[in-house]
Amino acid sequence: xxxxxxxxxxxxxxxxxxxxxxxxxxxxxxYLYWYKQEPGAxxxxxxxxxxxxxxxxxxxxTVLLNKKDKHLSLRIADTQTGDSAxxxxxxxxxxxxxxxxxxGTTLTVKP
Amino acid sequence: xxGVTQTPKFQVLKTGQSMTLQCAQDMNHNSMxxxxxxxxxxxxxxxxxxxxxxxxxxxxxNGYNVSRLNKREFSLRLESAAPSQTSVYFCASxxxxxxxxxxxxxxxxxxxxxxxxxx
Numbered sequence: 658x659x660x661x662x663x664x665x666x667x668x669x670x671x672x673x674x675x676x677x678x679x680x681x682x683x684x685x686x687x688y689l690y691w692y693k694q695e696p697g698a699x700x701x702x703x704x705x706x707x708x709x710x711x712x713x714x715x716x717x718x719t720v721l722l723n724k725k726d727k728h729l730s731l732r733i734a735d736t737q738t739g740d741s742a743x744x745x746x747x748x749x750x751x752x753x754x755x756x757x758x759x760x761g762t763t764l765t766v767k768p
Numbered sequence: 769x770x771g772v773t774q775t776p777k778f779q780v781l782k783t784g785q786s787m788t789l790q791c792a793q794d795m796n797h798n799s800m801x802x803x804x805x806x807x808x809x810x811x812x813x814x815x816x817x818x819x820x821x822x823x824x825x826x827x828x829x830n831g832y833n834v835s836r837l838n839k840r841e842f843s844l845r846l847e848s849a850a851p852s853q854t855s856v857y858f859c860a861s862x863x864x865x866x867x868x869x870x871x872x873x874x875x876x877x878x879x880x881x882x883x884x885x886x887x
Contacts, residue, residue, distance in 0.1 A: 699878030
């Protein structure tokens with residue numbers, strides 16, 4: 658079945674880069690997403706990548722996909738205190754609306 | 769556009785009481801979802817509705833029922849609340865793939881959540 662795993666916590670200093678990692682099991686996953694959840698709020702989509710891509714860059718965000726190892730990462734450059742949040746990795750299959758979410762990585766940015 | 773709205777924002781119930789959580793979206797999405805979020809357990813899918821008129825069980829459906837009232841609204845009902853149902857509940861919606869169109873993403877749009885406590 659589908660399973661998405663992430664480490665639970667990451668702490669970095671302001672200005673450093675953050676790298677949040679995710680592994681998934683379903684090799685037929687077509688879309689992979691990163692969502693951000695700020696305290697007391699719902700999830701918001703940050704970025705996504707199609708499974709036929711290796712990398713996607715969007716301003717301070719870089720997504721890397723290693724299909725062979727089923728490994729996805731999110732790099733945040735020049736991390737700011739406003740980036741402190743929970744980050745969720747998710748996958749979905751082509752033609753299916755459902756996504757499977759990881760348990761979330763809590764990113765803490767120290768000044 | 770309000771996006772996805774949920775009511776109420778907070779609720780406290782006694783064990784055995786019933787209640788309905790309301791969700792509405794104004795993005796003309798076909799698919800809607802109910803999740804619960806518990807510390808250290810991420811998001812777990814309770815029920816979803818791929819399109820108006822259909823509902824399906826997710827990972828943790830026991831103790832819940834849903835109604836897809838129309839395309840906009842998807843409600844979640846707890847018939848007899850239990851302390852194990854203390855959680856934050858999120859509703860979400862997404863588009864469905866139209867026939868003949870190239871593949872596109874299914875990013876989900878989330879409501880602000882309902883914090884439910886069952887004592």
